[in-house]
Amino acid sequence: MLDRLQALADRYDKLSELLCDPDVSSDPKRLRELSKEQSDLQGAYDAYTEYKQVSEQFDGAKEMLGEKLDDEMREMVKMELDELGARKTDLEEKVRILLLPKDPNDDKNVIVEIRGAAGGDEAALFAYELYRMYNRYADTQGWRTELMEFTENDVGGFKEVIFMISGKGAYSKLKYESGAHRVQRIPVTESGGRIHTSTSTVAVMPEVEEVDVEIFDKDIRVDTFCSSGAGGQSVNTTKSAVRVFHVPTGIMATCQDGKSQHENKAKALQVLRARISDIQRQAEEAKYAGERKSKVGTGDRSERIRTYNFPQSRVTDHRIGLTMHKLDAVMNGDIEEIVNHLTLADQADHLESETMGA
Known part of the structure; x- marks a missing residue:
């Protein structure tokens, strides 16, 4: 040393x-x-x-x-x-x-995808709250957020939302957020006062430069359509929304939040590159780690990295056994303590691996 x-x-x-x-x-x-x-x-x-x-x-x-x-x-x-x-x-x-090897992606911006999974409208509402939590955390770090694509449901939740967070060290702090997030609470629509369990999935991917993942025009199909709002209501009559389909991998990305077709295509390609790179990275990791579950999992209620229990104002990260009783603060973006604990745990794992390999 x-x-x-x-x-x-x-x-x-x-x-x-x-x-x-x-x-x-x-x-x-x-x-x-x-x-x-x-x-x-x-x-x-x-x-x-x-x-x-x-x-x-x-x-x-x-x-x-x-x-x-x-x-x-x-x-x-x-x-x-x-x-x-x-x-x-x-x-x-x-x-x-x-002295531990640095993750080459640590200083990169990130593309975050959040989807409501098990739980219907309640899962979509929780997806929106997670989106707001990460936005507020980004504000505390001096990072910039940019909405890229979203699909709302009829009660103000997100079936899916994709956004970028730009700032130094964004990936180094947010990379541990990928997985299924479970919420336990009484939904506003529940008349019997029963606690429901729902999940939303989060995927955090480093932004990928064009030179890192090259996408050839011959390998993509680009479709344009009119942007739409919640419930399928058309919000404009020009075909500015763009869907890009990558034929070799079957991966697709859509963007309709930009002001022009050109801007939406550029954003969709950003998401597409990140998704392709993420698949490639998972394949490489699988060579050394054997079979592993996908980054996000199925979103089933039994799969989770973290539980947000509203009746007890409790947040538990199951990977490191961390429990905190400050749910309101966490949902308002105060997740630095969780991030620090996850970072320390990851460093400890790497140190242990390095010691065993020495």
Whole structure:
């Protein structure tokens, strides 16, 4: 680990030299690439610098303990040694995490798809509430959201909604949200006061550049139609809505929220690329992980990553056994604590895998 950290520190110092080079500063593309590389190394570099300082202080205190000291001084050195030892252990854990291979998609924007699954109108209403939750969370992060496609039901819920969240680190924080989200509550339409269980599914996919997934014109079929609102009511008479069908994979994407046919086609292709890339990524993961369920699952009531229990104001993430009694805050976008716990759990899994593979 120390060899890797030293190599990282050497590279950071080299980048500092290069960024001061006039030839580099006069080349915007090269300057941008090197600046990003150094920025990516910054956290590990700072942690390693602190680790070296603490290690030197620890060794110095240990050496002092071997000298002739009076009882009071010896006790002070022992206390300092304990504190430095604890800091050193914490920093070792921190740099181990920082040295884990970074997900290349972490800094990308995301395309989020939410669908009402089991539960009819109640599932669609919950899908809308999840959409609002992620929008409010995006606001707290300084991210921008853009609605791409949606289908409403007659009671104000979403049968399906697709939107983009743009901002640094969006995928790194939202990638754990994919799966079936279960809600338990008494629907407004329930006259008997019984608690119902419904589910909505969430899929979070990193935005894919054209160069990453190339779609050829000969492989797609483009259909245009009039945009429509809730209940199938036509909201315009021009064929601005676009449906793109990718023949080789059978994957389809639709967009009607843009102002023009051209804009809707561009957005539909964005969604299409993300879906194709997601399928390819799942296929690659399956080679190493064996058979695995699809990212979202069937949406059946028994499948869930998280439960939102309204009568008890309780949110439970079943993957990590986390339970919180602050449902109102969570539904208003306060999901940072959940995101942090999921990130730490994922890091712990990677550390364990790395240790077993060492």
